[in-house]
Amino acid sequence: MMLSKGLKRKREEEEKEALAVDSWWLDQGHPAAAQTPPPVASSSLFDLSVLKLHHSLRQSEPDLRHLVLVVNTLRRIQASMVPATALPPVPIQPTVPTVADSLLSSSDAGLSASVASLLEDLSHIEDLNQAPQLQADEGPPGRSVGGAPPNLGALDLLGPATSCLLEDGLEGLFEDIDTSMYDSELWAPASEGLKPSPENGPAKDETPELDEAELDYLMDVLVGTQALERPPGPGR
Amino acid sequence: MAIMKDSGGGNDIQWCFSQVKGAVDDDVAEADIISTVEFNHSGELLATGDKGGRVVIFQQEQENKIQSHSRGEYNVYSTFQSHEPEFDYLKSLEIEEKINKIRWLPQKNAAQFLLSTNDKTIKLWKISERDKRPEGYNLKEEDGRYRDPTTVTTLRVPVFRPMDLMVEASPRRIFANAHTYHINSISINSDYETYLSADDLRINLWHLEITDRSFNIVDIKPANMEELTEVITAAEFHPNSCNTFVYSSSKGTIRLCDMRASALCDRHSKLFEEPEDPSNRSFFSEIISSISDVKFSHSGRYMMTRDYLSVKIWDLNMENRPVETYQVHEYLRSKLCSLYENDCIFDKFECCWNGSDSVVMTGSYNNFFRMFDRNTKRDITLEASRENNKPRTVLKPRKVCASGKRKKDEISVDSLDFNKKILHTAWHPKENIIAVATTNNLYIFQDKGN
Numbered sequence: 252m253m254l255s256k257g258l259k260r261k262r263e264e265e266e267k268e269a270l271a272v273d274s275w276w277l278d279q280g281h282p283a284a285a286q287t288p289p290p291v292a293s294s295s296l297f298d299l300s301v302l303k304l305h306h307s308l309r310q311s312e313p314d315l316r317h318l319v320l321v322v323n324t325l326r327r328i329q330a331s332m333v334p335a336t337a338l339p340p341v342p343i344q345p346t347v348p349t350v351a352d353s354l355l356s357s358s359d360a361g362l363s364a365s366v367a368s369l370l371e372d373l374s375h376i377e378d379l380n381q382a383p384q385l386q387a388d389e390g391p392p393g394r395s396v397g398g399a400p401p402n403l404g405a406l407d408l409l410g411p412a413t414s415c416l417l418e419d420g421l422e423g424l425f426e427d428i429d430t431s432m433y434d435s436e437l438w439a440p441a442s443e444g445l446k447p448s449p450e451n452g453p454a455k456d457e458t459p460e461l462d463e464a465e466l467d468y469l470m471d472v473l474v475g476t477q478a479l480e481r482p483p484g485p486g487r
Numbered sequence: 488m489a490i491m492k493d494s495g496g497g498n499d500i501q502w503c504f505s506q507v508k509g510a511v512d513d514d515v516a517e518a519d520i521i522s523t524v525e526f527n528h529s530g531e532l533l534a535t536g537d538k539g540g541r542v543v544i545f546q547q548e549q550e551n552k553i554q555s556h557s558r559g560e561y562n563v564y565s566t567f568q569s570h571e572p573e574f575d576y577l578k579s580l581e582i583e584e585k586i587n588k589i590r591w592l593p594q595k596n597a598a599q600f601l602l603s604t605n606d607k608t609i610k611l612w613k614i615s616e617r618d619k620r621p622e623g624y625n626l627k628e629e630d631g632r633y634r635d636p637t638t639v640t641t642l643r644v645p646v647f648r649p650m651d652l653m654v655e656a657s658p659r660r661i662f663a664n665a666h667t668y669h670i671n672s673i674s675i676n677s678d679y680e681t682y683l684s685a686d687d688l689r690i691n692l693w694h695l696e697i698t699d700r701s702f703n704i705v706d707i708k709p710a711n712m713e714e715l716t717e718v719i720t721a722a723e724f725h726p727n728s729c730n731t732f733v734y735s736s737s738k739g740t741i742r743l744c745d746m747r748a749s750a751l752c753d754r755h756s757k758l759f760e761e762p763e764d765p766s767n768r769s770f771f772s773e774i775i776s777s778i779s780d781v782k783f784s785h786s787g788r789y790m791m792t793r794d795y796l797s798v799k800i801w802d803l804n805m806e807n808r809p810v811e812t813y814q815v816h817e818y819l820r821s822k823l824c825s826l827y828e829n830d831c832i833f834d835k836f837e838c839c840w841n842g843s844d845s846v847v848m849t850g851s852y853n854n855f856f857r858m859f860d861r862n863t864k865r866d867i868t869l870e871a872s873r874e875n876n877k878p879r880t881v882l883k884p885r886k887v888c889a890s891g892k893r894k895k896d897e898i899s900v901d902s903l904d905f906n907k908k909i910l911h912t913a914w915h916p917k918e919n920i921i922a923v924a925t926t927n928n929l930y931i932f933q934d935k936g937n
Contacts (some may be wrong), residue, residue: 296770299828312580315668315687316718316737317833320774323716324827327770 297332300325500846500919501935502869504876506560508545509928511873521924523911527591527599530915533561533922534601535929536586540570542603542656544614559920561931565614567656570605582607588673590682592695600659602682606669609684611660611695619647665691665701672722678729685722685734692746704752705734705744720778720835727787731756735792739776743803759801761808771823771832779835784844785916791847793838796820798849798859813859813866816851818889818900831905839914850909853898854925855885871909871923871930881935 304325307318510519518539525534533545546564573582583606592600598615623645626634668686675682683704684691690705705722709715718737725731730746742755763772775795783790789810792799796817799809815836819826826832831852838849850856851868859866868885888897911924919934 296824303830312578315715316720316777319715319718320737320777320833323773324770327773331770 294332297325297328300328501881502919502921502932503879503881503935504930505878505920505933506931507873507876507928508543508561508931515927519927521911521927521929522585522587523589524913524922524924524929525589525591525601526913526915526922527601528593528916530917530920532564532591532599533913533931534589534591535922535924536569536589536603537927538583538585540568540572540584540586540605542567542569542586542589542601542612559933565654565656567612569603569610569612570608573607587670590673590675592675593679595679602673602675604670604673604684607663607666609662609670609673609693610658611662612656613659614654614656617653617655618649618651620650621645622648660695660698662693662698662701665693671720674723674732676724676729677727681729683722683724683732685719687718690719690722690732690734690752702750704746704750706751706753721781723781723783723790725787726783726785733781733783733790735778735781737777738773739778739794741778741781741790741792741801757803757806759806759809761799767820769823771827774827774832775823780837782838782840784840785842786844789844791838791840793836793849795832795834795836798838798847800847800861811861813847813857815849815857816887818887822900826905829905831908834908835910836908837911839912841914841919842917848912848914848921850912850923852905852908853903854907854909855887856909856912856923869932871925871928873928879935882932 300321303321304318307313307321509521510516518537518541520538521535522538523534523536526532527534531547533547535543535545537543542565543563544565545561547559547561550559569586570584572584574580575582585605586603587606588602588604590602592602594600598613601612601614603610603612622629623643625639625642625645626636628634662684666684666686666689668688670684670686672685673682680696681692681694684693684701685705688706688708689703691701692704693701705719707717707719716738720735720737722732722734725733731743732746733741733743735741739760741759743757743759744752745756746752748754748756763776778792778794780793781790788803790801790803792801792809793815796819797815798813800811800813802810823832836850838847840847845862846858846860848856848858854871855868856871857866857868868887869882870885883896886894886897887903888894888899890900893899907925909923909925913922915921919936921932923930923932
């Protein structure tokens with residue numbers, strides 16, 4: 252909680268700083284010139300967008316609208332900076348880093364991995380969160396939130412979280428686990444020149460750790476096997 | 488109706504400062520930042536919500552009770568803590584107590600009801616008056632202590648005696664655990680039994696009596712979150728048609744849905760979108776097209792949307808373009824880069840209709856707010872400020888100088904204070920009384936002729 256509070260205060264301070272920043276963009280000269288975008292975006296606009304994206308991702312709970320708008324704007328800028336390369340259509344692929352790479356240039360592999368991993372995290376966390384409603388729904392006429400799996404049965408005894416996790420069978424558990432957090436690119440100093448600050452690291456780690464500890468416990472209980480050994484990743 | 492330089496008809500509005508609520512100092516406490524403003528259906532009550540999770544309700548004084556110099560002033564009626572900060576242990580996240588929206592229910596009995604919501608939880612509050620209390624219990628003393636039954640020799644019937652008016656707010660329903668993402672809108676259906684709540688990716692339908700379940704009626708979450716390119720920004724039920732609602736998106740589209748078509752309204756009945764003007768294209772085109780508010784007219788025939796630079800009126804029968812477009816602050820178009828840098832480009836302005844749907848209002852920067860008269864096509868810019876604000880003095884119109892020589896009394900774009908933004912405004916449903924929220928103050932303006 253203190254971390255989140257710390258993050259919030261910091262964000263507000265940064266916002267105040269941002270507002271106080273010398274608006275050197277205003278001195279771009281004739282308004283008409285500023286209005287027509289140059290054929291190739293300046294690298295500073297690109298850098299600014301990357302900075303915003305990182306800032307957004309560092310929030311404990313990113314503003315989804317802000318994130319989506321910044322990502323879309325970044326894609327536009329990216330596209331204009333590499334006019335010869337047409338953006339390939341986004342294929343639906345199971346491998347997270349590949350899809351992300353196709354969207355942004357390879358030099359931003361770390362960034363794309365972090366964007367993709369964040370969006371996956373949001374999706375994964377949301378699946379866990381959906382669980383409490385499954386028991387409340389009793390086949391209403393409308394489409395109930397989450398949709399209860401056909402036979403919960405004895406799994407109910409283990410608690411609400413399990414029923415959702417086991418919807419897709421045990422294999423589904425592993426598919427949902429996002430391992431891109433542990434790809435070295437994310438933490439490599441060279442990736443963005445922006446090291447995640449120490450207080451942010453634990454906050455980001457906490458969430459996947461919590462999920463995995465819970466998953467491991469459930470695996471133990473259900474399957475009766477020992478928890479799989481997981482190689483310690485960086486930042487743990 | 489807004490400002491008539493030549494002698495106009497009898498309907499000129501001359502806006503005057505009436506009241507201002509809130510702290511005077513420039514040092515704004517975070518918790519006091521106003522986050523929503525809403526009149527009730529009669530206009531007698533005016534509710535505000537703030538970042539600290541509090542709701543303050545003002546009540547208009549009855550005309551016949553007060554002195555001749557003050558007319559229909561709003562005074563504090565009730566204050567209560569609606570939402571508290573929470574901690575989500577599963578996600579290790581703090582849930583803000585900030586009130587995102589307040590919506591009033593139509594009055595059915597002596598009590599008033601409203602819905603208030605933060606990012607995750609909606610609450611139904613009952614506000615009731617108590618002006619009498621029972622006295623003369625047989626087994627209780629007046630101070631509440633119980634009497635020894637053996638000392639009771641006679642019986643009496645307790646009677647109600649008048650007391651000082653007390654206004655009590657109590658939470659009657661709590662609608663929780665249905666939103667993974669942040670709630671941006673709530674809207675009460677014209678059946679007065681159901682309401683919708685919308686977050687970034689989903690819209691849920693609730694029954695006011697039932698808190699343990701809701702129906703998901705819109706879900707735009709992609710199967711693969713990396714494909715996410717669009718979020719829901721606002722949603723509202725049609726004022727008359729209880730099966731119809733609209734929702735707007737970050738890409739500048741509005742979808743109208745009919746709940747009779749299917750249980751899950753993923754397929755829209757109508758899609759409202761204006762094609763992009765190629766001459767105005769920039770890297771920020773999408774961001775400025777993102778719709779921050781959508782409001783049906785009282786008649787139900789039109790809807791209004793607010794994007795970063797303009798207000799658009801749509802006829803529900805025409806999907807391919809709005810019927811009217813009003814520029815709120817076009818002079819900002821050449822400054823989009825710096826507004827992107829300082830994040831102002833992401834500010835979410837609301838908009839509102841007057842009671843007769845003839846004038847629309849929205850906020851801007853520098854504590855300016857704008858009104859557009861749909862009939863005369865005139866517009867006016869006014870300022871919410873404590874300076875030069877004497878009751879019953881007509882507000883002076885403001886003008887922003889975009890470029891070139893600045894005339895006297897004009898303010899240049901570069902002098903605008905982007906920290907002073909008016910995001911929330913409300914118009915009395917029947918009279919020419921408006922409530923305008925600056926960062927932490929609530930201004931009430933009235934028509935001089937009121």
